[in-house]
Amino acid sequence: MLELSNVSKLFYPGTPDEKIALFGINLKLNPGDFITVIGSNGAGKSTLMNVISGVMTPDTGHVKINNSAITHLQEHQRSRWIGRVFQDPMAGTAPHMTIEENLAMAYSRDKSRGLAFGVTARRRKLFYEQLGRLNLGLEKRIRAKVGQLSGGERQALSLLMATFTKPQILLLDEHTAALDPSRAELITRLTESIVREMKLTTLMVTHNMEQAIRLGNRLIMMDKGRIILDVNEERKKDLTVAQLLGEFEQISGHKMTDDRVVFG
Amino acid sequence: MLDSMYGAVELGLLYSLMALGVFITFRILDFPDLTVDGSFATGGAVAAVLLSNGYSMWIAMIAAFLAGTVAGACTGLLHTKGKINGLLSGILMMIALHSINLRIMGKPNTSLLDIEPMFSSISPIWVKLIVMAVCILVIKFLLDAFLRTDMGLALRATGDNPRMIRSFGANTDNTKMLGISLSNGLVALSGGLIAQQSSYADISMGIGMIVIGLASVIIGEAIFGARTVFWATLAAVLGSIVYRIVVALALRVEWLEASDLKLITALIVIVALVLPSARRAMKQKSMAKKRSAQLTAEASKTPTPTGGAR
Numbered sequence: 001m002l003e004l005s006n007v008s009k010l011f012y013p014g015t016p017d018e019k020i021a022l023f024g025i026n027l028k029l030n031p032g033d034f035i036t037v038i039g040s041n042g043a044g045k046s047t048l049m050n051v052i053s054g055v056m057t058p059d060t061g062h063v064k065i066n067n068s069a070i071t072h073l074q075e076h077q078r079s080r081w082i083g084r085v086f087q088d089p090m091a092g093t094a095p096h097m098t099i100e101e102n103l104a105m106a107y108s109r110d111k112s113r114g115l116a117f118g119v120t121a122r123r124r125k126l127f128y129e130q131l132g133r134l135n136l137g138l139e140k141r142i143r144a145k146v147g148q149l150s151g152g153e154r155q156a157l158s159l160l161m162a163t164f165t166k167p168q169i170l171l172l173d174e175h176t177a178a179l180d181p182s183r184a185e186l187i188t189r190l191t192e193s194i195v196r197e198m199k200l201t202t203l204m205v206t207h208n209m210e211q212a213i214r215l216g217n218r219l220i221m222m223d224k225g226r227i228i229l230d231v232n233e234e235r236k237k238d239l240t241v242a243q244l245l246g247e248f249e250q251i252s253g254h255k256m257t258d259d260r261v262v263f264g
Numbered sequence: 265m266l267d268s269m270y271g272a273v274e275l276g277l278l279y280s281l282m283a284l285g286v287f288i289t290f291r292i293l294d295f296p297d298l299t300v301d302g303s304f305a306t307g308g309a310v311a312a313v314l315l316s317n318g319y320s321m322w323i324a325m326i327a328a329f330l331a332g333t334v335a336g337a338c339t340g341l342l343h344t345k346g347k348i349n350g351l352l353s354g355i356l357m358m359i360a361l362h363s364i365n366l367r368i369m370g371k372p373n374t375s376l377l378d379i380e381p382m383f384s385s386i387s388p389i390w391v392k393l394i395v396m397a398v399c400i401l402v403i404k405f406l407l408d409a410f411l412r413t414d415m416g417l418a419l420r421a422t423g424d425n426p427r428m429i430r431s432f433g434a435n436t437d438n439t440k441m442l443g444i445s446l447s448n449g450l451v452a453l454s455g456g457l458i459a460q461q462s463s464y465a466d467i468s469m470g471i472g473m474i475v476i477g478l479a480s481v482i483i484g485e486a487i488f489g490a491r492t493v494f495w496a497t498l499a500a501v502l503g504s505i506v507y508r509i510v511v512a513l514a515l516r517v518e519w520l521e522a523s524d525l526k527l528i529t530a531l532i533v534i535v536a537l538v539l540p541s542a543r544r545a546m547k548q549k550s551m552a553k554k555r556s557a558q559l560t561a562e563a564s565k566t567p568t569p570t571g572g573a574r
Contacts, residue, residue: 075431076430076434079433080433092428093428094420094428095424095425096420105414105417105421105429105432108417109432111414113415115413115415117413118413118414118417119412161432
């Protein structure tokens with residue numbers, strides 16, 4: 001499905017601030033995989049997401065989707081295969097446009113944008129049904145501007161928009177981190193059910209250790225731009241947060257530091 | 265008095281396409297495009313040259329529109345592919361257009377005295393104004409419709425949240441160029457209309473257009489609101505008419521001179537830009553005060569269940 005081979009990325013190369021963001025990353029996602037990614041500050045989690053989605057181009061190595069190389073495709077060229085939800089609830093939607101207009105843009109993800117109306121009666125019916133799945137009553141506010149929604153509602157909408165066209169890969173970049181605990185729980189539940197129903201191949205960065213263990217069928221841990229631990233489904237079942245932290249310290253030689261990390 | 269009002273409305277309608285153009289860049293794309301000063305004159309120059317060479321009114325207007333789209337595309341290219349700052353790309357293009365406009369006309373101004381302006385045969389004058397208004401509204405509705413298409417939605421999202429629309433597969437470089445082209449097309453069409461109506465085109469006819477366009481958009485929004493695309497474009501058209509009426513009235517004030525017009529326009533824009541943000545800040549402050557007073561009152565009524573440690 002998604003394959004990264006020997007991917008490296010440097011920031012500020014050749015300057016005193018040079019930083020290894022990713023180093024020799026090899027990662028292969030099988031269809032239907034739901035991988036959670038954890039790691040300390042500056043481990044390269046976000047860079048990994050940016051390299052996959054095309055926001056950044058790797059210095060070396062290749063990114064492939066379905067065995068076709070997409071390393072040098074720009075973000076908008078590969079986004080027909082990749083759905084993404086950002087950490088910032090403001091990032092995934094257009095605030096001055098209505099809910100139905102936002103959904104229409106998500107609907108056109110894998111189509112060429114022409115001069116047909118974005119919101120038609122047929123599409124509106126589809127949007128209405130899809131919004132109903134969120135159980136937030138958003139379908140009744142389909143003509144409201146997205147800027148009037150709360151952070152949690154916007155993130156739920158972003159999630160729906162990102163998965164609308166059943167992308168090959170779903171990237172979730174700490175998408176519950178900016179929400180309060182109850183809303184975060186809601187979005188996590190929605191994520192689980194949508195990913196399961198649509199059988200999406202998913203890569204989820206999280207700072208919540210408990211969530212990382214509970215969700216998905218595989219867990220990878222990153223440190224200093226490398227993948228230092230790859231836990232399969234079997235082992236993940238009995239894993240505890242304490243064990244995970246222990247493993248991290250043993251392999252990396254330092255304590256897990258993340259100002260936002262939640263141990264569960 | 266009534267005559268000057270009719271004249272003001274007529275001018276307002278002709279300039280309203282320029283206001284719509286400025287609305288597209290300034291409000292939708294959030295891109296302050298200074299090409300306008302140049303492309304307005306480009307439209308006038310192209311129309312004047314074609315009309316004085318015997319081409320029909322329609323061909324002259326369509327050519328003016330197309331010339332504007334080309335100028336806009338150049339600004340868009342400078343900004344997106346050349347990675348030049350948006351303001352600077354517009355200024356560069358504006359300066360370049362000054363020379364290009366001189367080349368198009370071959371001289372600093374072209375007289376069109378023997379060309380009959382559009383709709384000039386229609387009388388009385390209010391019928392003529394209605395016909396003109398209908399034509400302008402047709403263009404406004406076409407623009408509204410375009411902004412609701414898949415392409416139009418991507419264009420609007422480019423100004424609203426470029427990161428989001430890129431993640432949904434739109435090339436924001438292209439949508440920006442499309443928007444800037446369309447905008448300058450409308451501006452140049454407006455320049456062509458003004459040239460045929462006033463029977464001459466002048467190399468300096470575009471000076472200050474961007475500020476007049478901004479003033480129209482802002483006045484329109486302040487009076488008529490801009491909740492939806494339909495209202496926002498209507499507000500730009502009506503704002504342009506209101507602006508011309510205000511100007512006509514200002515010119516009747518004895519101690520004001522015609523040359524003070526640009527200063528007045530600049531003042532209108534400054535006030536319109538400063539006032540809303542100052543008002544918002546004040547509102548927010550008083551709201552915060554009110555809410556914290558409320559919360560304090562509630563807290564004092566119900567003692568906190570967990571008495572804090574002393």
